Amino acid sequence: MLTNVYAAPNSCQDVGMAKEQAVSIRAMNRERITAAILESAREQIAQNGASALSVRAITRELGMASSAIYRYFPSRDDLLTKLIIDSYDSLGAAVEEAESRIPREDLTGRFRAICRSTRRWALQNQHEYFLIYGTPVPGYQAPQDTIAPATRVATLMITVLVQRSAGQNASGRTFGATPDLRRALSPMRPSVPDVVPDAEMARGLSVFSALFGAVSFELGGQLHNVIREAETSRSAYFEFQIDGWIAALGW
Amino acid sequence: MLTNVYAAPNSCQDVGMAKEQAVSIRAMNRERITAAILESAREQIAQNGASALSVRAITRELGMASSAIYRYFPSRDDLLTKLIIDSYDSLGAAVEEAESRIPREDLTGRFRAICRSTRRWALQNQHEYFLIYGTPVPGYQAPQDTIAPATRVATLMITVLVQRSAGQNASGRTFGATPDLRRALSPMRPSVPDVVPDAEMARGLSVFSALFGAVSFELGGQLHNVIREAETSRSAYFEFQIDGWIAALGW
DNA sequence: CCTAAATGTGAGCACCGCTCTTGTTTTAGT
DNA sequence: ACTAAAACAAGAGCGGTGCTCACATTTAGG
Structure with missing residues (x-):
């Protein structure tokens, strides 16, 4: 089981931060969540193969809504493409x-x-x-x-x-x-x-x-x-x- | 599109037939329908590959209820096994x-x-x-x-x-x-x-x-x-x- | 500050493999 | 010939899938 890196996506909101930071919190979250998705996907593939990769299972493991993943990968095939490259x-x-x-x-x-x-x-x-x-x-x-x-x-x-x-x-x-x-x-x-x-x-x-x-x-x-x-x-x-x-x- | 060999499974019922025929009508139908299922499955695989093989699509093409196919193949994997052997x-x-x-x-x-x-x-x-x-x-x-x-x-x-x-x-x-x-x-x-x-x-x-x-x-x-x-x-x-x-x- | 973009959510669609119940048809034994 | 048993067909339904959409919320930038 992965540690839920996705949880509390707004955890940084109340911390006063300078406006001109190197990377925005949005970009940071995006990177973090994208990485978490890929990690979960890799884990699934390692265990059951590519055909068993389920985006819903990924979102479940990460505790997000099943539809949310489409903000990061437009489709299951795009996710797979990224995994193939990796x-x-x-x-x-x-x-x-x-x-x-x-x-x-x-x-x-x-x-x-x-x-x-x-x-x-x-x-x-x-x-x-x-x-x-x-x-x-x-x-x-x-x-x-x-x-x-x-x-x-x-x-x-x-x-x-x-x-x-x-x-x-x-x-x-x-x-x-x-x-x-x-x-x-x-x-x-x-x-x-x-x-x-x-x-x-x-x-x-x-x-x-x-x-x-x-x-x-x-x-x-x-x-x-x-x-x-x-x-x-x-x-x-x-x-x-x-x-x-x-x-x-x-x- | 396949010719619907599955249609009218009881078409032989009213024809008077000797009891001791070489093969019963049930066995005949079974053979015919099994062959039709395999033909449809092969067609699907030839077009879209094994991953796209859908038992529901087969039953649709053959005009039977989706549950009926399980009288002939206990599962999708068994169907695939037969296709692999072939x-x-x-x-x-x-x-x-x-x-x-x-x-x-x-x-x-x-x-x-x-x-x-x-x-x-x-x-x-x-x-x-x-x-x-x-x-x-x-x-x-x-x-x-x-x-x-x-x-x-x-x-x-x-x-x-x-x-x-x-x-x-x-x-x-x-x-x-x-x-x-x-x-x-x-x-x-x-x-x-x-x-x-x-x-x-x-x-x-x-x-x-x-x-x-x-x-x-x-x-x-x-x-x-x-x-x-x-x-x-x-x-x-x-x-x-x-x-x-x-x-x-x-x- | 305020608009616009990005993001999260939940309902829902159409599909999937498969099970179960119900009713029918065929077989086989007496 | 009659009947019990086996085989079969149909439909509803379950839990799953990928994906879309309308809507709320949060962030970013002029």
């Missing part, structure tokens, strides 16, 4: 933190760190993970605000790939990359330095989706009765997959 | 059909067919795909009936792997497979012939999850602004990935 950021921050601990020159180590921290975050935030990489909601179009946070871990992965490609200046193994594939990758091209050949980009992206396929399979229960549930087994299998991805990248 | 079967049948068209000795061709038909089915049945491989519903435990259909495409993939392993009797490249990995794979071991080494099994499973990761990424919009939307581009990228998986399998 989840992207949470995952991005976790992965960035883990990767930053590895010596810069240890490229495979950084790659491993990205994979492991992604899985770890997903295991610890299952519902948030599926909020991001689960079933897309039908009418939902990802707003502009989501795309930047969504690319944080992808950007990190690309960075490692770039440094790898830069290390071996245009070595062989640059076959592949049919014209069709080149065109397919064109939207991504501007974001990636020229040192990275097309095939390398495609391989990186492929490994990227394989990573999330592996995590989704584990979290989605697709490995039930296939890989032992014990963490040692799950982890061993995951490490085996990482080795495979590193090999696929030609490292 | 989706597994639909996917399994599509993949089996496509794979069966390839000459038996063309192992990579059969593998390619499995991958391509999986993607094709997913593109044509997006909501059904996410019904299977999307966000797991919180309290939902897959009933026993689902596991058999769920393994159809996996079984197919294993078959190809087995034939490949059988072809090259215990060649080199059987490194890997730490004790931890061996234990991790133990639940799967009884289902796979001994000719397939542990590492091969793990690799196959890894490729399997990579396949679904790739499909999920495409359907989930994760490739938006990354790979051109045109089918030629999407297909070219997918084929590139297939080549990578074949390489990963050491073929």
Whole structure:
């Protein structure tokens, strides 16, 4: 149960305050209540998943009228959008933190760190993970605000790939990359330095989706009765997959 | 709009019928109405996804009382379970059909067919795909009936792997497979012939999850602004990935 | 100070999954 | 053929949902 930060919204009214304060009490309350709503929502999602998120339940927990929440979020979907953005950021921050601990020159180590921290975050935030990489909601179009946070871990992965490609200046193994594939990758091209050949980009992206396929399979229960549930087994299998991805990248 | 197969449930009552008919009119009606419910449900899911499935909407479309549907499915979840099983079967049948068209000795061709038909089915049945491989519903435990259909495409993939392993009797490249990995794979071991080494099994499973990761990424919009939307581009990228998986399998 | 904007409230709408009662129809046993 | 039991259909209703609206109150700024 949350402490009711929403209660007594006018608690500051009788305290004499200077008119020109840094932030008005209204703005303060707004920020506080918005945060409380998000906290309650996150709690609900962590326990029962996104589909069970109820705005009425949030207002109940906060002790406000059910209609009051619409002063802060115009709809349930907008609330969810904000939560999605936060989840992207949470995952991005976790992965960035883990990767930053590895010596810069240890490229495979950084790659491993990205994979492991992604899985770890997903295991610890299952519902948030599926909020991001689960079933897309039908009418939902990802707003502009989501795309930047969504690319944080992808950007990190690309960075490692770039440094790898830069290390071996245009070595062989640059076959592949049919014209069709080149065109397919064109939207991504501007974001990636020229040192990275097309095939390398495609391989990186492929490994990227394989990573999330592996995590989704584990979290989605697709490995039930296939890989032992014990963490040692799950982890061993995951490490085996990482080795495979590193090999696929030609490292 | 569906033709109202539910209407006039007593239409047979006044026709004199022999008592010992193969199936009673009640059983006939039950079968007919159950089929109509499922058809309407599938239609709804195809249009708006599983989350938008409403039993009341089904009964409206069929012209029955909203409470009547509970004579056929005890709850919305049971209805969904049936639809999940059907989706597994639909996917399994599509993949089996496509794979069966390839000459038996063309192992990579059969593998390619499995991958391509999986993607094709997913593109044509997006909501059904996410019904299977999307966000797991919180309290939902897959009933026993689902596991058999769920393994159809996996079984197919294993078959190809087995034939490949059988072809090259215990060649080199059987490194890997730490004790931890061996234990991790133990639940799967009884289902796979001994000719397939542990590492091969793990690799196959890894490729399997990579396949679904790739499909999920495409359907989930994760490739938006990354790979051109045109089918030629999407297909070219997918084929590139297939080549990578074949390489990963050491073929 | 006073108007206008922002915020809180409660009633209410249309929908949802599901239950229960009541009355009808079909089945099965004698 | 008759009857008890089982299956079924219909409607009312319960508690829940997201959301809107009219109305009171509180705050902000000219």
